[in-house]
Amino acid sequence: MSNIAYMRVSSSDLSIENQRQVLEKYNIYKYFIDDAVSGKSLNGRIGLDDLLSYVREGDFVYVVALDRLARNQTDQEVISAELSLKGVTVVPLDLFDMLGLNEVPTEGVLKMVWDVINVVTRYKAEQERKDMLRRQKEGIKRAKLAGKYKGTVPKYRQNSPIKKNRYIYSEVIRRLEKREPIKGIAECLGISRNTVKRIRDR
Structure with missing residues (x-):
């Protein structure tokens, strides 16, 4: 010491x-x-x-x-x-x-x-982080009321300008409809399980 x-x-x-x-x-x-x-x-x-x-x-x-x-x-x-x-x-x-x-x-x-x-x-x-999140939430709310908030555009979607992303989106939907497991879909398409879940939830 x-x-x-x-x-x-x-x-x-x-x-x-x-x-x-x-x-x-x-x-x-x-x-x-x-x-x-x-x-x-x-x-x-x-x-x-x-x-x-x-x-x-x-x-x-x-x-x-x-x-x-x-x-x-x-x-x-x-x-x-x-x-x-x-x-x-x-x-x-x-x-x-x-x-x-x-x-x-x-x-x-x-x-x-x-x-x-x-x-x-x-x-x-922690208080600073909470205050930042609160201000962010309030800002988004004001932007929505003003019609200015568009949100984040999903990478994988039906109308994506990128062909590969459109393909992954449609494959996820197709495989989900066939009730394939989320883990298997993610591994097969090279994406994360969270991405599969987000597409499913949308």
Whole structure:
């Protein structure tokens, strides 16, 4: 079990040493650094890649702020999932400062805080997905009322401009009428069982 530190600054105008001065009092065993590397994505962050490969179960990863690890929800989910699977706990010092804590809490509290962060992250991501689907559904409904929504045109249909697709459609219908099994139809025509079912349901 070791205290590991991750430091990142996004431009060469900023000094990584400011973060090191904050972190060095926490008995850091090893530092991983991304100097002048943007946090907008996970691409090109060699220090972070090395950190994720190095850490082991029971390690604590110290950061001066959680946004040093990730700047967006999706990346935070990815990093959090990988660290949690390895049994690693992140120690975001900015959060404890915001809570008015002068010292880093005990090991048990640290793990509890990290678990709460992960739960909140997953909840926020799920709510964002639900909101997106709701807005999409409402948009489709408005478009239908305005007569502008046409929906997705099926690939396999009777009037498809592609001869092969017309053939597959008619063969599926013919074989279904003969009560051939869906799995056999799909394998024979080189399409998925779900495609057969969609043609059947239409």
